[in-house]
Amino acid sequence: MATQQIALLLLLLAAAHGLSVAVSPTPIINTTCAALAHSPNVTVHVDYEFCVRALSVDPASSSATDARGLAAAAASLTVANLTSTEHIIADLVHNLGRCLTDYREINGMVRHALDDIRGGRGADASEKLLQVAKANAPAWCDLILIEGDAKRNPIDQENHNADFLSVIASGIAELMLHSHG
Structure with a gap:
């Protein structure tokens, strides 16, 4: 079946x-x-x-x-579609939860790096931002969403932006270190 x-x-x-x-x-x-x-x-x-x-x-x-047989067939197709959609949504929720955990972690690291920048601790900020960029959580999130049962990523653009911005922040912090060193 x-x-x-x-x-x-x-x-x-x-x-x-x-x-x-x-x-x-x-x-x-x-x-x-x-x-x-x-x-x-x-x-x-x-x-x-x-x-x-x-x-x-x-x-x-x-x-x-007759219409009764056709209605039953259409309802059966609807059940199959809804069941499949439920499965896809459950998979997305599960995988988005995994992404959320990683995003919370790197967000905390970037917030601490921002505090370090504002506090004049460029080396500490650079190290934290480099860890975030190397962790590449956005790309990992892309991967688990694309390889999941849903085969799609509803936050693709946001992941790319997070990846690019973390690399930019890390690079600027590194430049800042070298210009003062």
């Missing part, structure tokens, strides 16, 4: 992104999707093309002979 749901989700994703899926819709799928797309009695607008593609790739939808 899980393998069938995964295959259906992959086909749905391909169809949703305009990739050709070589499955012909049945007349009941065409008729039902047209009714959903054009009926004033339907509360929520349904995109005809998506409806046809999504239902056509599902064997249960394709073998449905």
Whole structure:
């Protein structure tokens, strides 16, 4: 059952992104999707093309002979999609939690380095900022998010900015040391 749901989700994703899926819709799928797309009695607008593609790739939808069978197939596809999305969200939350722990740690180090800079302790600041830059927590965070089940990073730009800024801060602190030494 899980393998069938995964295959259906992959086909749905391909169809949703305009990739050709070589499955012909049945007349009941065409008729039902047209009714959903054009009926004033339907509360929520349904995109005809998506409806046809999504239902056509599902064997249960394709073998449905009436609205009840098609509704059950559509609900089953929805359950598979929601279950997959739950899994992706849980994975993102877990991995973002790991990133958050690292970000809190390096944020503390940078705050201490800032105190050192303001207090005239350039060498201490430079050492802390270099540790932050070398730790490369933003790149590690990118990696765990991309390699996670979600296969995406919702904080990609923020990670890049943190990485670049930590390297800049470290470099400036190092230049500051050399200009006074």
